[in-house]
Amino acid sequence: MKSSIELQATKGVVSTHNNPINQIKGIGMSEQNFATSSDTSPLVELTHWGVITASGVDAANFLHNQLSNDIVSLGEAQVHLAAFCNVKGRMQASMVAMRLNTHDIALVLHKDLLEKTLKRLSMFVMRAKCTLVDASDAYKVLGCVRSSNHLPAWQRHTMQVNGVSSSLFTWPASHKDQACVVLYPQHGASHAQAEGGTIAADAPALAAWHHAYVASGVTLVSEATFEAFVPQMLNYESVGGVNFKKGCYPGQEVVARSQFRGAIKRRAMLGELNAGETGGVPGAGDEVFANTAEAPDVFEACGVVASVATRDATTVLCFSGQSAAVQAATELRLACSEGSQGYAMQLIDVPYALLTDI
Template structure:
């Protein structure tokens, strides 16, 4: 795998849910951790869909194509159950939810290929002909973007990145999406979503809102997401152990990818106490040793 994150990647592991109708914005507003009613035309949103206990069932990049037409880009393996569950809450709302995966091409852009998003802040978007481009968080300073376009629309020119290349960039950005391996494993703050624009604490109710708010404002959050490196293989869903308490896991791997220089990099959600010293390992107390790395952004509580 190339050590240079430069080029384009067809994001076949992602899909899209379409929410269309005169009450689409208000419906999504009532279900997600983000404000969709006040979304500006130049904005996208990182958002989570949670259980009543605040556990994340899915995460999305939410894009408004017009005031009544939204796309929710999410993990393809989670799309069917997520669409089914969201549809349970439609009731009499004037909104239609459909699987729009076949209606769009989703391409990741990195380095110079992300030029169509130049000048945008993370989660801002702009039109690029028939396409929409959303600025993502960078990976080690390398700009990244999400390209959403009708099928067959030419994406920006660039070398072809592999799925592992893109996944490594996702890890290095510090933002872990929910996948099938991590469904209901985390409340949003365990993945630092409140620090990267994934939670709006001023909006109204949504499933799990009380738990999410209580975690933020009552100091009950005991786990955060951190970057780690290991010489052994890591994978999403693995438990993380701390040498000081080998009988029970201290956290879980949220996202992992092969590192260009060898080994694996990962985002792990672990107990804050486990970061204060002692050995961290993945899979078991005898598993690959984890080395903590600096986060690429400041945590909201630390600002």
């Protein structure tokens, strides 16, 4: 069956022209689980994400001992969200792990943390038969958005892009849309160039992907939030990012103690504000402030922005906030500076439930 996903040289994006049932196939799933082309946006390049590959007979075991999730049991039909922590349980990076084959695993993470993460992981390889490399030149990371017929999170599917077999995985859905991520092997680039174009970031489609990603309430750590959170501060234990039965990894004792002693005081939350009111672009690492009913004019820091996206003049924020302070607040504001009241923000529900029984 010939793929109908082709490169559009005029727009610089990959788009679907016919029914994606002809192009996307789930591993172990019926093709009928996929929607028609009207449900899926064009593919766009996610230039802010990169790829590390771990190769060798010990690759899975090595990563299993370094990350917060179970990598040994990782199969071909799913991907695993995972955190890479320091000894205090603070996340130095987070990523999505995908098994490429028996002895090769890809880690998709923020590109601004890739070099630092690769260097630190490499320090622990020692005698393990595992080779870690920056594979960002071997793969393009692409994204698309499903507007309906959302699929379960962290599933992996195969997809033909320009005739090249690629891997698509599903992100947790927001209240409206679902972001998907595609690993597109770069050996397909010569085919793309032959058709006279390259895959590039189309602004509206890229904005839609970022909005769906942030509005999911599940976000990766970036340079701006390096060592700012333990996994539970971004709800990782509730969205499949922590396995409490897998054994030791750096920071595991702190993460487990926080979970089972009820010491989790910060949680990932979602906020929304009118983009036109900010006078600028908010970013990861910015602070969120809250007041109280007793002191409505006094705002104190209560959270840190983890990721942000703007679409159609509306900005959505995923931030880690102090649960007690946010619940007691009558108003939340973004980035209050001395003598400034900042910008009013509305709290919105995350699109998933926090797990109470791990």
